[in-house]
Amino acid sequence: MTTFTTKTAVETTGGVPLAEASQPGRLVSLDVFRGLTVMAMILVNNPGDWGHIYPPLEHAAWHGCTPTDLIFPFFLFIVGVSIVYALDSARRDTGRHGQLTLRILRRSAILFGLGFFGAFFLLWDLSTVRIPGVLVRISWVILACGLIFLKTGWRTQAALLVLILGGYSVLLQVVPVPGFGPANLEPATNLGAWLDRLVFGESHLWKQSRTWDPEGLLGTVPAVGTGLLGLLAGQWLRRAEFDAGKKVGGLLLAGGVAAGLGLLWNQWFPLNKSLWTSSYVLYTGGLAAAGLAALYWLCDVRGYRRWATPFLVYGVNAITVFFLSGLVARGLGTWKIPFGGQDAVSVKQVLYQTFFTPYFADPRNASLAGALACVLIWLAALWVMYRRRIIIKV
Template identity: 70%
Template sequence: MQTVTQAAVHTTHTVPLVEASQPGRLVSLDVFRGITVMAMILVNNPGDWGHIYAPLEHAHWHGCTPTDLIFPFFLFIVGVSLVYALDGARQQPATHGRTMLRILRRASVLYGLGLFSALFPAFDFSTVRIPGVLARIAVVFLVCGVVFLKTNWRQQAGLLAFILVLYNVLLQVVPVPGYGPANLEATTNLGAWLDRTVLGENHLWKQSRTWDPEGILGTLPAVGTGLLGMLTARWLRQRTVEPATKVAWLFVAGGAAVLLGLIWNGWFPINKSLWTSSYVLYAGGLAAAALAALYWLCDVQGLRGWIKAPLVYGVNAITVFFLSSLIPRVLNMIKVGGADGQPQGLRDWLYHTFFVPYFSPINASLAGAIVCVLIWLGVLWVMYKKQIIIKV
């Protein structure tokens, strides 16, 4: 990663309103990214994994909780961001080669950060998890970046439809070698078989070792989520359409995607771990509606008095996500004496000293997660004030 200081960080809230049909950074996009990452930190850092409120947990298998919307929202944002970042380069075919090298470099850095996080602190390559959240973000960023440079919006929409139909066919028609007919079970679906065959059980999600929620095949429809974000951004950048019309039609399109996802759910269930086609449409439709609302509030109406907290998260999103996965492990490497005299990690000691005695188990767990979000908010606020953005 590289640390940069930009006047843009300071002027985000003082420049004239950024209309989405004009070149420039969408304030609503940074706010949406920040809200999404704040939610990601909240659900990834409970005080106690054994005590979590239901909305802050993933669905057991089929179905969708609020927590299941966080990752697709982020990938949708990746797609939107690519359009704003690469639209100028797209219009200059002579520079496409250099641009694709930059895309590849950034994707490689993202994947490298994910691999480092999976290895830390043991650095045991024989059991390291190869897929992961940052790995999936890297692949979606790479594929969508190249697709955006080389295709028009109609081709992108066609590719999205092709991916969703193809994935449905692969999971529900193609037999699974060694297991028989196609199925959607966790350990015997085609994606799980492919992960075990290509990567090996030692390199999959450690909670299962027989399947991975960010596996190889499921990354295909995840690219579809990025494409939905790209198509949304292309619409928002239309110079000849009034903002109110943009918002209205984006709500219509988002609602239609949600409805189609719910209909498709009847035979290809909404499932985050499988990243089913119905899930792509359902979560993508909600993401489009959320961005439309934020765009209207922040960029069109200029109602920005409430946005500071998500904004400071949004401009350093990858930084806080990466560090928030490492710091708890670093803290637990520091051993202190517990109440029973046995040494325990500093993070666990802090939780059992300052939260457990004063709350019910489930509220102590939630309070620990909220405090984690607030601590990172303080760190990011200082970075924001000093105009520090760590770019990947």
């Protein structure tokens, strides 16, 4: 069940307790990185007008990678790092492995349930509810990476990463697609899309297509690879025998190499978020590692933290704000009221046309202002929780 606490506690993906956030040895940068990532999620998921968005705030149409395409893999990378910090000490006691396994299973199941409820909310139609989704994919990554970390060392994890990325490339680029012929990377006819239709049926996939899903089953396998990169980064930062300079330098080097390999692989296996291609895993994971290294140097080594408070506020209740913001957005877009002579206009349209469109000549600026307002409104709510040390965990 979901619990509410006013005590210092660890957020669902393994965050740093508030009371310890300023103590030596705590990874403040992880909460800051998580907060930055979730704040960006809220920004890109809540434009004032989906028809008027600046290109960097949109996903790539298919192949390619925009700044928006970095957000989800960054979060899964953070999940991997968080697992290390949440479980590393306890996993050394093999007698606790059964308890830790149940803990991992419980968290994964609750996140899966929250994802399903978010898709079901206000639609109330089991025949068309979308089953794959962001929280559902996070739940699978937590389950897989949690169990892998519990039972294996970093060398095995690195080997698994290579196997996953290589195997996924073969599946999508070599294995024929039943009913379509040769392997291909097209939206509706690739192997992953075929598998999603086979398992879920078209009525339970992403409503914008109904023939494929950007968080589908097969693409969750390389998404676990993104989590594995986070596991490896977290274990590197936990190495007590290394000083801060070596940790930062090593993580920056590894991130640069991974991103470079991803760009190189892009020539044969294109960067693609919807397919979560192997090149995309390396490229985005490399950038995430470099970003964490920079934040670690700033926040944990040099102690520059005042600037990061808004991101900490988001970071310690990351899953909470992502889940609730989705419900609120669904509600505002679903509930209709009379407005401007019209009988049925969504509450979101009423708010947007009242407070934003009259004040911006460029509709893209009005749309961006609406998204920024959403970020600030949630920041205010989370700030109250932060000041009262309220963390909602599962």
